[in-house]
Amino acid sequence: MPRTDQLLADPRLRLAADRLGRDLVKAAVTRAQGRARAGEITPDRVADAAVAELPATAASLTPVINATGVLVHTNLGRAPLSRAARDALLAAAGTCDIEFDLDTGARSPQRGRGVIEALRRAVPAAGAAGVVNNNAAALVLAATALAGGGREIVISRGELIEIGDRFRLPDLLASTGARLREVGTTNRTTVEDYQQALSDRIGFILKVHPSNYRVEGFTRQAGVAELAALNVTLVHDIGSGLLAPHPLLPDEPDAASSLAQGANLVTASGDKLLGGPQAGILLGDEPLVRTLLRHPLARALRVDKLTLAALEATISGPLPPVARSLTALTGALSDRAERLAATLTAHDIPARVVDAEAAVGGGGAPGVTLPSVAIALPEELATALRHGPAVRRGESPAVAGRVAGGALLLDLRSVDPADDERLVTAVLLAAGH
Template identity: 40%
Template structure:
């Protein structure tokens, strides 16, 4: 006789069984009860839906093992390492930039001991948390002063609140950006207490448009780097130097939101659309904001650099305390910034820059090696193919990078099901689907991760 709903045992009955009672002592009564409810609930749903049910022996050790597995799954960390095989170097959903070992070590060292976060070791008196990164940022960018907050959106908000609250901000219509998470620049300007004055058109804004819009209550000319989209064709925008000269003549501040921001010239690697922070400041921009966790290759942070008097306004603003960075972020950022100084080579030691600049032949070698190893697994059909990777993270829109991927198909399993299985591996593998096959782009996969990918496919094939 097939099982019926009334055959499902009560949770308390299951808890009273000896094999299950052991689990309440090893874990907790509540965790065990929750696991039992999930298992019994799944059986109930299957019966109600008329689906085939594999009825367990509720008194067996096999059932106790199933409950144990459910408890352990519930205890697994929610935030876990994954293998980024998407070909997107700065993948926002996958945590953006992979940090350098030096940055990870710096975080650990200040996390497991007391530190001089706001303590001046030379005087024995209270110090400033801003001092740990400010000197390095100024050295690398040529800024007079700098401050770090928890992300670039916070940097924009703080900068506008401190310099333009209650006054007006002039910005080009072609630069009123929206980025991920519905972050809209006009909304941020409104939230800062400033009034937006739009000038120009979507594709053309002239210097005269800015000049005509400046009034006695104007505080800021705001320039935003269109890092996540591109306007092409019949376009025009004033040069930064001309905007800076206008701002100085009219006694207003020129601020630029870079979004990403780089400290080194990436044009030798074919990436010519991302301006270097130092060059922007040389052009006369008073304040520039950029991210720490994108092309800079560090932790999530918003870096603000520029004129000493303007940065001092930001440091003194009441919102600064709400947006300030913690000791782990500052430790990781300081360690990352040090990799841009001699004798270090950031293109080799900062992971995101190393991925970006890795020779194509090296990427192909890694793809060929993985394909050979996967070819030994039954029912698996791996192939190496040339493809395109992307910088991502709102940086360098439509700019692709030559890459190689391993294209995989598994007999009897659809690409969607294979992707699901890969996400369920001990170390989840995140790829993409193209032409009805799973693609694992090797530009974003490290050499040490290929063994984990092979282990994932071995487990899936054996299931």
Template identity: 45%
Template sequence: MRRIRDSKLQRPGALPGVGTLINQPAYAALVTQFGRGLVVGAIRDQVQAEREGGEVAGDDARRDRVEERLRSSSAPRLRRVINASGVILHTNLGRAPLSRAAIEALSTAAAYSNLELDLESGKRGERNDLIAPLLTSLFSSEAALAVNNNAAAVLLALTALCKGREVIVSRGQLVEIGGSFRMPDVMRLSGARMVEVGTTNRTHARDYEDAFTPRTAAVLRVHTSNYRVSGFTEAVPLAELARLAHGHGVLLIDDLGSGAIEAVADEPTIAESVPHSDVVTFSGDKLLGGPQAGIALGSTTVIRKLARHPLARAVRIDKLTLAALEATLRQRLTGHGADIPVQRMLDVKPAEIRRRAAMWSVKLDERGVPARLVESESAAGGGSLPGQGLPTVLLALAGPASRLANALRHGEPPVLARIEDRACCIDARTVLKGEDEALIDAIEGAFRAVTS
């Protein structure tokens, strides 16, 4: 009797065993492409799905579904996304997009490199020596150290300099950053004892003055870079904090968080902090516009203590991060900061954004996709410049907002839009150069998907 291969329904008991299927010729090509182990796992999952669903697929249909499972599971999890949200340092999208120079540096560093080799002498070198001169030149500090993020830089500073002793900090600066990561937790982990002074909204110089004891190791200032306290407030200026700390013979540690390179609104800049502080820390992947890193600036004596602490080894940066950071710093030093995507997005004028959005509107109209221009604001994001909106022009798409945003997010490439005033909106500020055509195609595809 002839076997029917593609019957849609069979008895559940007719399900073949995994061992039987894997040895069938139909699966040989999949084994060659994906490896026997992955194919066995995909077959097992498919058979289980058929058993639980009560519907048994035919041989060809089953093989196709196994291949779909394999291709889905083998696709890269980290995918390029077009950021049309208007949030420049979008934490969920990896914060700062790297410049072309930084990307090229990654390619160079991916091979063998002189990461810890002094090519002149042939002896072992220090990886930090590759970027420390750039950091000290750019920010006018005596010494510098790079670790893998700013939380690590703060933890290292507190551990190496303050373990077993007291650190004074204002209650208004006990911040929580993403992922429920709180400053008191960092302090506790460092082994230092946190001494809180003042109140949430007002802390005076006398509050610090009254807290000094023989066990005090440092005063910590934490910049509240991801929120603002306004109204009836009081904070001690950095210069006054430095006078108080140094007058009592203790250190001043300044955690700047996002690390403003240039004066923006009332954000404290790195250049303003360095002359007053013994240690200044900030992120590499925020306003600097580089890869994820934590930068510590300070005196030679203090930075040497950080670099020689065992924790420094655990939080050191790898060669790829170092290469991208070096390239970014060189762009800043040589006056090419405008080539860094984050800087370009911060500086772009609303008129230029409008021209770009208008061009997209015309192209979409030619494809039968209606859209209109709407004035709004972008955001720096990433815990930077809270409350400081950046004037922008949105491309508001016609159609069901949530469904359009969902279709864009599930497209290829994925596009992250935002919903504002019940419309799915595209903010040109954060769409990178060279992504225009892909974005237009993605918008058209999403529109067709939700309106057909």
């Protein structure tokens, strides 16, 4: 059995130690030695086995091609970043002028000026803008600063939402010390319901977009313009992060329209339909946004340089992947699918092109389906594509599809065209080619 120090001297493992750290490489060597002692490999193959199992990075996260047809897949990290955002993130990864004025050599008076200016350009109706670490943080900050200490937040019973992992909005708001004043019913709430709840104890009215479900039938909800006419601070949580109206999503609220209709503050997510990194976006009246950002809690909720860089590049740069996937033409998807299926069938892998339905996901545009095209493969390939030997060896990204009707469907609406060849390679390796 080769000694550990001899194995670590192997040029491949020595370079890997520089890239990944000695502890991680040594652990791989130890596991390979254990395999040799168990008779799974011969002693002369220990170094090769250790090299084969080393990850691409020192982090444990595995790259995944999202072929589920869900464009903003929460369990897959929501929005994939654009090339511009990734480049900006990498540039900011070292030391940068996040709080440093290069002209004067002194501390900069505004942190994240670039992304604030980008948001103001994208939503001119906003008097000011701010960024915290997610949309829940934006709501916590608003509730604490405007209604902490027992003041009331007026909210419709139909908007007391629960999202994934048993996360309930009422619990979040109550944790700030604010009191919830529920009005209306689950299916019908009128502006008169809000008006009757007004008193000198009101901190603000909160309107929440129920982004992951729909209530249909005998329904009514007060609009932003109606609530703004009550002359009480109005906070609108639009959720999914559209900054302006989108023709394919007419029922999805957007920041520009909400502010134009009279909302004083809009909160939104950065990593959903906006297509950027996880962030909570604040847009609205300048005095109100300034009050929130000067609150002591804002320090605990602020974002780092990587988020600021990626978010600014997402807003100012070319269309991010989510936006491109949303507007992809089915004809282009069919052409891609036919080409990829032909390559797979040429390698004796049963592959056929089928029509499919994709979804926005991430708590956005509930009930909206998008016509799509998928490649149907044998169902038994699903596990190998997610976690087969090629994935564990780092030779292939993991691929997540969806199983339906006894077949594995790889929906191309959620796959970046730049990943088509990687997708084919992954399928070939999963099938043992």
